Amino acid sequence: xxxxxxxxxxxxxxxxxxxxxxxxxxxxxxxxxxxxxxxxxxxxxxxxxxxxxxxxxxxxxxxxxxxxxxxxxxxxxxxxxxxxxxxxxxxxxxxxxxxxxxxxxxxxxxxxxxxxxxxxxxxxxxxxxxxxxxxxxxxxxxxxxxxxxxxxxxxxxxxxxxxxxxxxxxxxxxxxxxxxxxxxxxxxxxxxxxxxxxxxxxxxxxxxxxxxxxxxxxxxxxxxxxxxxxxxxxxxxxxxxxxxxxxxxxxxxxxxxxxxxxxxxxxxxxxx
Amino acid sequence: xxxxxxxxxxxxxxxxxxxxxxxxxxxxxxxxxxxxxxxxxxxxxxxxxxxxxxxxxxxxxxxxxxxxxxxxxxxxxxxxxxxxxxxxxxxxxxxxxxxxxxxxxxxxxxxxxxxxxxxxxxxxxxxxxxxxxxxxxxxxxxxxxxxxxxxxxxxxxxxxxxxxxxxxxxxxxxxxxxxxxxxxxxxxxxxxxxxxxxxxxxxxxxxxxxxxxxxxxxxxxxxxxxxxxxxxxxxxxxxxxxxxxxxxxxxxxxxxxxxxxxxxxxxxxxxxxxxxxxxxxxxxxxxxxxxxxxxxxxxxxxxxxxxxxxxxx
Numbered sequence: 158x159x160x161x162x163x164x165x166x167x168x169x170x171x172x173x174x175x176x177x178x179x180x181x182x183x184x185x186x187x188x189x190x191x192x193x194x195x196x197x198x199x200x201x202x203x204x205x206x207x208x209x210x211x212x213x214x215x216x217x218x219x220x221x222x223x224x225x226x227x228x229x230x231x232x233x234x235x236x237x238x239x240x241x242x243x244x245x246x247x248x249x250x251x252x253x254x255x256x257x258x259x260x261x262x263x264x265x266x267x268x269x270x271x272x273x274x275x276x277x278x279x280x281x282x283x284x285x286x287x288x289x290x291x292x293x294x295x296x297x298x299x300x301x302x303x304x305x306x307x308x309x310x311x312x313x314x315x316x317x318x319x320x321x322x323x324x325x326x327x328x329x330x331x332x333x334x335x336x337x338x339x340x341x342x343x344x345x346x347x348x349x350x351x352x353x354x355x356x357x358x359x360x361x362x363x364x365x366x367x368x369x370x371x372x373x374x375x376x377x378x379x380x381x382x383x384x385x386x387x388x389x390x391x392x393x394x395x396x397x398x399x400x401x402x403x404x405x406x407x408x409x410x411x412x413x414x415x416x417x418x419x420x421x422x423x424x425x426x427x428x429x
Numbered sequence: 430x431x432x433x434x435x436x437x438x439x440x441x442x443x444x445x446x447x448x449x450x451x452x453x454x455x456x457x458x459x460x461x462x463x464x465x466x467x468x469x470x471x472x473x474x475x476x477x478x479x480x481x482x483x484x485x486x487x488x489x490x491x492x493x494x495x496x497x498x499x500x501x502x503x504x505x506x507x508x509x510x511x512x513x514x515x516x517x518x519x520x521x522x523x524x525x526x527x528x529x530x531x532x533x534x535x536x537x538x539x540x541x542x543x544x545x546x547x548x549x550x551x552x553x554x555x556x557x558x559x560x561x562x563x564x565x566x567x568x569x570x571x572x573x574x575x576x577x578x579x580x581x582x583x584x585x586x587x588x589x590x591x592x593x594x595x596x597x598x599x600x601x602x603x604x605x606x607x608x609x610x611x612x613x614x615x616x617x618x619x620x621x622x623x624x625x626x627x628x629x630x631x632x633x634x635x636x637x638x639x640x641x642x643x644x645x646x647x648x649x650x651x652x653x654x655x656x657x658x659x660x661x662x663x664x665x666x667x668x669x670x671x672x673x674x675x676x677x678x679x680x681x682x683x684x685x686x687x688x689x690x691x692x693x694x695x696x697x698x699x700x701x702x703x704x705x706x707x708x709x710x711x712x713x714x715x716x717x718x719x720x721x722x723x724x725x726x727x728x729x730x731x732x733x734x735x736x737x738x739x740x741x742x
Contacts, residue, residue: 265526273523282491286496289496313487317492
């Protein structure tokens with residue numbers, strides 16, 4: 158497919174993804190819109206352009222693996238998995254409700270979910286584990302993990318970063334949703350991360366920086382990651398918390414506050 | 430009980446070697462203590478299936494979880510003070526919650542670690558691990574049962590915690606015995622008092638039973654190696670039969686095996702009992718034998734507890 162056409166296709170999926178995130182959060186009455194909306198284009202590109210998987214056979218051994226390390230972005234991942242065909246889109250409206258498969262943070266038992274998430278800082282280590290197993294088994298699958306930027310404050314992230322470069326895991330790609338905001342405020346005020354790219358370079362990672370809303374840059378980033386040998390790649394994606402909804406953008410409040418049902422139609426009208 | 434002694438850690442290494450030969454899915458993850466734990470012998474034979482993550486216990490647990498997610502049976506371990514000590518969240522959320530095939534085997538449980546002191550003497554691990562849903566907990570009594578347990582759990586899906594001890598310990602089980610997960614081993618029958626023991630307290634309980642016998646007290650000795658799920662039927666049966674119970678473990682009396690026994694008996698067969706263990710305190714540096722004496726973890730302490738109970742009417 159022509160790149161321009163592909164971008165149009167991905168943009169449409171992204172628009173629908175934002176709609177599903179907001180609808181499911183409004184129905185749930187609680188949850189985390191900010192960090193779900195910021196990373197939409199990253200996961201849309203991964204799931205609808207990059208990764209190999211089989212929704213009718215979720216445990217296909219050769220599937221690419223995806224770990225959501227920033228587990229609070231569950232509404233984003235659920236919206237993606239539903240559109241990919243892992244479960245019915247209607248099920249998104251059961252998010253966070255008693256008896257639903259769609260737990261507030263990802264858990265086993267949801268088709269397409271590889272591991273539970275919710276405790277920050279541990280997804281990269283899981284990804285190191287599956288990447289090691291792929292090498293051991295001579296399997297071609299790749300492992301992807303989406304981390305938050307606030308999460309970079311967790312020490313275990315750097316334990317895993319060291320291990321991934323020690324074991325030369327070129328089948329592992331980490332993505333950082335660098336939206337600059339965490340629950341209590343700006344990352345650079347709460348616990349500064351910069352120079353973030355230099356930190357990852359110092360840990361012997363291949364570092365790629367992209368605009369988190371430029372599909373061409375994102376696609377090129379994943380291509381470059383896949384062709385890099387002998388070391389893991391981290392894609393630092395510069396993003397905006399709450400992207401797409403004016404009053405949620407750059408707002409720590411909407412890290413963990415769902416849109417109200419009453420306001421939903423106004424909110425959705427903002428989606429381009 | 431044989432007069433011979435052997436190290437549980439050596440048995441762990443031997444079990445890993447045998448598992449490595451028969452099951453290609455077995456992998457081992459270590460954290461800079463693999464020489465001490467003897468998991469290093471697996472590294473020499475199967476280097477491609479061995480991963481040393483350095484001094485990073487949280488990463489150790491989560492990488493083992495990742496390997497299990499990809500179909501491996503991951504044995505991960507270090508000293509018990511660090512796992513579970515420094516990695517409870519990873520054990521809970523990465524291993525137990527998704528019910529993964531990770532077998533955590535850690536050495537240096539209890540105060541018999543000795544000269545390293547309280548910072549290295551883990552007396553809370555059984556309580557921590559027992560409280561995590563889906564986690565199963567084993568505290569073997571000697572080297573042969575360690576080997577049996579480590580091999581047996583490879584074939585039982587899900588997460589396990591196996592707690593080993595640093596010093597060599599008396600051999601209780603003859604080679605050739607079959608380890609059975611979840612089934613308490615009745616080492617000696619008795620009718621006056623039931624002594625439930627685990628780990629290095631099993632040989633002490635046997636000694637105490639000998640001494641009690643000389644004083645006309647018939648003591649049953651039960652090796653409660655599987656602490657979770659506990660063998661409730663055997664616990665209840667011997668409590669009913671003897672009417673008095675002593676538990677003994679190299680662990681805080683709060684939350685460990687004694688607590689597990691009390692939970693069973695409180696619901697099924699309220700029985701007069703005494704817990705012999707670490708009395709909710711930290712250890713200190715010293716010779717292992719001297720520390721066990723100082724902290725009330727000897728056959729004499731068990732005997733005294735049993736005699737004290739038999740005076741209660």
